[in-house]
Amino acid sequence: MHPPAALTGALTLIARAPDLWPGFAPQRTPLLTFDGTHSWLHHAGPGEDGWTRVDGAWVWPDRHPALTAHTAVTLPGGLDAAGVLLPDLPLPGDPAQAARTLAATLIHEAFHVYQGATPSPAWPAPELTALTYPAGAEVRHARAEETHWLRLALHARDGDWLTPARHALHWRTERHARMDAEHQSFETRMETTEGLAQYVETRFLGEHPNLDPDAAPQQTPRFWSYRSGAALAHLLDRTGTPWTAGVLAGRPLADLLTDLLTGQVGSPLPAPPHPQLQRAAQAAADAHDADLRARLEAFHAQPGPTLHLSSAAGLRLGGFDPMNLHPVEPGTFLHARHVQVRGPGAQLLTVGHPALTRGPDLFRVQEITLRALPTPHHEAGRWRVHTPTLTLDLPADAVQVTPDGWSVRLP
Incomplete structure (x- = not known):
């Protein structure tokens, strides 16, 4: 059993890499790779059972559970490593280029390991x-x-x-x-x-x-x-200054x-805009708006009863899928796949059933609308819906029949 040739070549290139950032040493950073059959750990011991020592590396007999994407990962024993999935990485056919591409990707993820070990206000990004x-x-x-x-x-x-x-x-x-x-x-x-x-x-x-x-x-x-x-x-x-210290102190690049x-002389500002870039930007904005309108129209076009749920005190947003979330209007968000909301004596969970929330912002939900509801059932004073894609549990005495379905107003 041997590592793939691209991985062996990448490790050689990483060992010869020049200094890329003060204090960053990919040559000593734990590297975890999955080749489609085995997971390989280099530059460190795993600190957990289940691994086998092979030719200076550690081998796991499959994809290690901690490795799910190109990213920095933490093994159960506490080891932080740069993780790369070779089957998800389009490597060139040329062996030398494949090794170079893999080495660059491992260095990218190794830098994230360095960031995790180097406290700095530069790293946290409010991704939501x-x-x-x-x-x-x-x-x-x-x-x-x-x-x-x-x-x-x-x-x-x-x-x-x-x-x-x-x-x-x-x-x-x-x-x-x-x-x-x-x-x-x-x-x-x-x-x-x-x-x-x-x-x-x-x-x-x-x-x-x-x-x-x-x-x-x-x-x-x-x-x-x-x-x-x-x-x-x-x-x-190119400025020849020790600028990396400023980054670590939290200054934006x-x-x-x-x-x-500042003070450098050059052509006057601003330069004239480029008409083709203006046109491309307008086209992209128009396409974005059209996509959101189409999503909103498709939501409202769903056949079947509608539920309008609101709360004066506000509803608590639990979980949601950010990859399938669309801000269709100011304060209005279409959760196309998953959302979980709780209110006084009420809970809602969707997994594949779209929902529309409204409120001052994403996390402060005041109203939620569902369409295409199945027939609810009543049990012990509760108004319930339970399907593979939708779970609703509401106080029955708060549910009012409306021309298009039902309305619920919670405290």
Whole structure:
């Protein structure tokens, strides 16, 4: 039994990797990989039973339960490791390129292990904020313009990179002026959390992050921040300053670059906008709005009775599926797959049955609407529905019959 050739080659490349970040040593970071048949642990002992020692590594006879995605994982014995699933990683056919690609991915995830072991205000990102990130054309257009100028700055190399960098920061200021502090924080923290992992990965590869201004209007803010954060870090390298200490102290990457470029002379700001990027941003915003309208219309078009549930004191949001959540209107959220809500003497659980919630924000629910309800049954003063996709348990005396179904008003 031997590790896959790509893994053996990747480990060799990682052992020879240059310094990528102060204090970060992927050569000593525990690395956990699944090759489709076995899980391999290198650079550390597992600290739990069930592993076999093979040629300087530890082997688990299947995918280890802790490893479910490319991510930093913690084994039951407490060991933190960089985890990669080889079957989910599209490796090139060329063996040398496959090893290089795998090494870069392992270094990316190893940096997340380093972040977990290095306390800093730079790392925590309020990811749920992305659910309500502004989706209008102006924000999308400014993102595309910033992407354009970041790419020009990176490719300027020894030429005049300062001017395009200043233009990129100008468009960032324009974009942030249309966002609240919470969404700005999400973006800048994602740039230090994921963007810097992308930065050490691309430094290892000797490449720039892939910046595509034409695609930027359609990209999610999370996806975009991987590339923007890496780009800002590469530009900070060109300043020749010890900027990494500022990051660990909690300074956003763009703020550090702005400080270092203040007073630099370049072409006047702002540069004229690019009409094709404006058109692409408007088209992306229109498509987003049309998608939300279609989802809302499909929800209301469901045949069958409707339940309107509300509470003066508010309903408690338990669990929900953020990957299938859509903010269809201000304060209105379509939970397309799963949501759990509790109120005074009441509970609701959906798993595949869409629900519409309303309130001041995602977590403060005042009303919830369900359509296509089956016939409820009454038992011991309770009004209940139980199917594979929907569970409802309400006080029967609070349920009122309405022309379209039922209404429940809780205290």
